[in-house]
Amino acid sequence: MIAQLRSLTHRWTHLVPVLAVVLLAFTWGRDLPGAVVALVSLVLAGAVLAAVHHAEVVAHRVGEPFGSLVLAVAVTIIEVALIVTLMVDGGGKSSTLARDTVFAAVMIACNGIVGLCLIVASLRHGTAVFNPEGTGAALATVATLATLSLVLPTFTTSAPGPEFSGVQLTFAAVSSLILYGLFVATQTVRHRDYFLPVTRQGEAITMEDHAQAPSARTTWISLGLLGLALIGVVGLAKGVSPTIESGVEAAGLHQAVVGVIIALLVLLPETIAALRAARRDRVQTSLNLALGSAMASIGLTVPAVALASIWLSGPLVLGLYPSHMLLLALTVVVSSLTVVPGRATLLQGGVHVVIFAAYLELAINP
Structure with a gap:
């Protein structure tokens, strides 16, 4: 029975990415009726789950922290592609889309994913244990990137409104790439042990502690199918974004909700993978995924949008509202207090989830 279930999982995770690309070829650039939108949404969800499976196969082969980096970069590619594509099609009304999506990704990752993982690990294992050195470095990088890219534009005076001037935008983009590159080098080369899962005694868990890694052939197949799944997503x-935008407008919701929906979609693979790691008492892997995706969301999206703004018409608004800056400051303070001890309880997880709920409330009712 178990063998049959594994065979079924193997088949659908191989078929869905191909089906997603085929369906994309038939629906690209067309107005989709309701029934087709429903079908596309179903295949889209399947492609996201398939992407999670294949990213985990690759991650198991390369080990931590490289595995977390694979998925973080993969979902950020999705986010960048969606933002730039929608900004090209959306005209002036999409001037805040990059800001809304990036900030949503930060709040989802730092509060939603982190909070849920701490709750899952605490309920299952008593306390959540992780390495404060690696997690603290990741949090400091996220806080710096968010401040430079999303807070400073509200206070600069070289351009009208919460926008950067051309020189300031270039500085923010280059700084984001440098910080992200430095973090990746720290995570994967110089201080790799800071980002490995730890035992209850604080000892790093290496690849030898895991089950047998997949073969090179299986890994390459999964890497190719991961690429297909991401293209399909x-x-x-x-294709379904016009339906989402019209639905948000018809419901009388703020335009920022579109950014929240995009961020929720692209971070779904990270969320599933992080929760699975938390259930296995690999909370450090969960935090690598959460903070790594928040960091990649800013560090890669802002430079990409800055480059795209050369040919995009209309302003590029990056500065946050005062209420959002307050939530960001609260997130940084609470996250710092969570990280310092190197272990967390159900309470810390609940605090992060409540902050995330407050963000969603303000997104719907600003």
Whole structure:
């Protein structure tokens, strides 16, 4: 029975990415009726789950912290592609889309994913244990990137409104790339042990402690199918985005809700993978995924949007509202207090989830 279930999982995770690309070829650039939108949404969800499976196969082969980096970069590619594509099609009304999506990704990752993982690990294992040195470095990088890219534009005076001037935007983009590159070098080369899962005694868990890694052939197949799944997710999400935007407008919701929906979609693979790691008492892996995706969301998206702004018409608004800056400051303070001890309880997880709920409330009712 178990063998049959594994065979079924193997089949659908191989078929869905191909189906997503085929469906994308037939629906690209067309107005989709309701029934087709429902079908596309179903395949889109399947492609996201398949992407999670294949990313985990690759991650198991390369080990931590490289595995977390694979998924973080993969979902950020989806986010960048969606933002730039929608900004090209959206005109002036999409001037805040990059800001809304990036900030949503930060709040989802630092509060939603982190909070849920701490709750899952605490309920299952008593306390959540992780390495404060690696997690603290990741949190400091996220806080710096968010401040430079999303807070400073509100206070600069070289351009009208919460926008950067051309020189300031270039500085923010280059700084984001440098900080992200430095973090990746720290995580994967110089201080790799800071980002490995730890035992209850604080000892790093290496690859030898895991089950046998997949073969090179299986890994390459999964890497190719991961690429197909990501292409399918980006293309199909673009196809249903007009329906999402019209639905948000018809419901009388703030335009920022579109950014929240995009961020929730692209971070779904990270969320599933992080929760699975938390259930296995690999909370450090969960935090690598959460903070790594928040960091990649800013560090890669802002430079990409800055480059795209050369040919995009209309302003590029990056500065946050005062209420959002307050939530960001609260997130940084609470996250710092969570990280310092190197272990967390159900209470810390609940605090992060409540902050995330407050963000969602303000997104719907600003």
